[in-house]
Amino acid sequence: MHLGQYVKDLYSTRAIAFVLLLANIGLVLALIANGLYRRVEILHVVPASVSHEYLVTSDGNVSDEYRRQIALTLLPFITNVTPRSVEFGHTVVLRYVAPEQYGTMSEGLGAERIYIVGNNLNRVFFPETTEIIGEDVVISGLERRFSGSILVAEEEREYHLTLRFKDFKPEIVAISSQHRDRARAGKSAVQSGRSETDRRG
Numbered sequence: 001m002h003l004g005q006y007v008k009d010l011y012s013t014r015a016i017a018f019v020l021l022l023a024n025i026g027l028v029l030a031l032i033a034n035g036l037y038r039r040v041e042i043l044h045v046v047p048a049s050v051s052h053e054y055l056v057t058s059d060g061n062v063s064d065e066y067r068r069q070i071a072l073t074l075l076p077f078i079t080n081v082t083p084r085s086v087e088f089g090h091t092v093v094l095r096y097v098a099p100e101q102y103g104t105m106s107e108g109l110g111a112e113r114i115y116i117v118g119n120n121l122n123r124v125f126f127p128e129t130t131e132i133i134g135e136d137v138v139i140s141g142l143e144r145r146f147s148g149s150i151l152v153a154e155e156e157r158e159y160h161l162t163l164r165f166k167d168f169k170p171e172i173v174a175i176s177s178q179h180r181d182r183a184r185a186g187k188s189a190v191q192s193g194r195s196e197t198d199r200r201g
Contacts, residue, residue: 062165064132070170071137071161072127078109078175079125079143079159083117098164098171101199105175122146125157137161140180164178 054066074096077089090109097105115121127141138160145153162174 023142056165056168065153067132067135067137068130069164070128071139074170074172075127075139075161076125077151081116082122086113086116093172096170096172098140098173101173105172120148122148125159135162135164137163 015027031189051069053063054069055061055063074093077092081089090113094102094106094109116123123143123145125141125143128137129140131138131140140156140158140159143153143155145156156179157177158180159175159177160173164171164173
C-alpha cells in the first residue's frame with residue numbers, strides 16, 4: 001500500500017514538473033518574441049509653435065529651422081519673467097540643460113531668481129530676428145524691464161542659446177545675452193581685424 005502511494009505521488013510530481021517546464025518554455029518564447037517585435041519608442045520634443053517644416057534624426061542631426069523653433073520655445077521661460085513666474089520658468093529651462101552644465105546654470109539662474117524677486121522686477125522680451133551660427137541660435141529683439149509697474153529699462157538685446165541634440169532631446173549647453181550695440185561693436189571689431197589680417201597677408 002505504501003509502495004502504490006509512493007508511485008502515485010511520483011507520477012503526480014512528474015506531471016507537475018512537466019507542466020512547470022512547459023510554462024517556463026512558453027514564458028521564454030514569449031519574452032523572445034517580445035524582444036524581437038518590440039517597437040522603438042521615440043520621444044520627440046515639438047516646438048510650441050510649428051511654423052515651417054523641420055528635420056530631426058536619431059543621430060542628433062537637426063535642421064536649422066528645428067533649432068530655431070526650439071530656441072524660440074525655450075527662451076521665453078528665461079526672458080519673460082515676473083517675481084511670481086520666475087521660479088516656474090527657470091525650472092522648465094533646467095529640464096533641458098545639458099547634464100554637465102546643470103550645476104553652473106542652476107546656480108546662475110538661482111542668483112537671477114533671487115535678484116528678480118528681491119527687487120520686484122518684471123522682464124519682457126520681444127523677439128524680432130533669429131540667426132543660426134553653428135550650434136548657436138542668436139535671437140535679437142527689444143527687452144523691457146520694469147520695477148513693479150515702472151519702466152526702468154528698454155534696450156535692444158541679443159540672446160545666444162547654444163543647443164545640442166541627443167536622442168531627439170534638445171539640450172541647452174550655454175545661454176548668454178548682451179546689449180545689441182555691444183554685439184555689433186564686437187562683430188565689427190572682429191571683421192575689421194580679419195580685413196587687417198587679409199591686407200597684411
